[in-house]
Amino acid sequence: MEISSALLALNALSQETRLLVFKKLVEFGVSGVNAGDLARELNVPANTLSFHLAHLERAGLVKSTRQGRNINYCFNRAQMNELIGFLNENCCVLEENIDCINNTKTC
Amino acid sequence: MEISSALLALNALSQETRLLVFKKLVEFGVSGVNAGDLARELNVPANTLSFHLAHLERAGLVKSTRQGRNINYCFNRAQMNELIGFLNENCCVLEENIDCINNTKTC
């Protein structure tokens, strides 16, 4: 994952309402939930929720599909895995590698 | 990890300069680096860097220790692990658990 995509994803998740939205979408699983039910569930005005869902979608973290009058939102597991992968690769040092990074051991 | 701490950490990492700062600190490893060298390395004015380092420190992602006139900054592996743990627990669905979440199987 590119750093620009990671920034988009981190940015999407770094806001309280959006993190709660995403968390809730994960709870709903791969079948997802429509915008109205989600708004009721989270007690957020429909237009505010729409704003945040669009933000999450731009970051690739959720996918939407229209189903009649409703629009179904579902989290995107692949992108979340990409983000966790990015953090592990770029922002994390595994215990067993600390010696290598400090050049006290060659790995 | 509490959701409020996760938000702080995500927020800290969701800004380009700070993500680059943190990435660089990870490269420097557990011995860390002082603010001046980091500023030169990243081409960021000292006061701007100071602002971002304070932000990362508030989020628990970096630790600082004064060493004479310099202040040494080092990433905090534990907090990063906490964050990745939070994302895995709250924002991620493992492939093998998808059936449970959709109630098509009991786990």
Added chain:
DNA sequence: TCGATATTTCTAGAATCATGGAAATATCAA
């Protein structure tokens, strides 16, 4: 003590963001 160096805090301006009311769009059911 004094001057030099390292870093932070103060400050102000520009930019971006979150929120929710109101209007617009899309779809359905009759």
Added chain:
DNA sequence: TTGATATTTCCATGATTCTAGAAATATCGA
């Protein structure tokens, strides 16, 4: 076609954030 429902887009406002110059603080060496 009309009215109802679901959702988004438009818009204005208040709040937050990033940036970097200038001033303040801390430490060292002489």
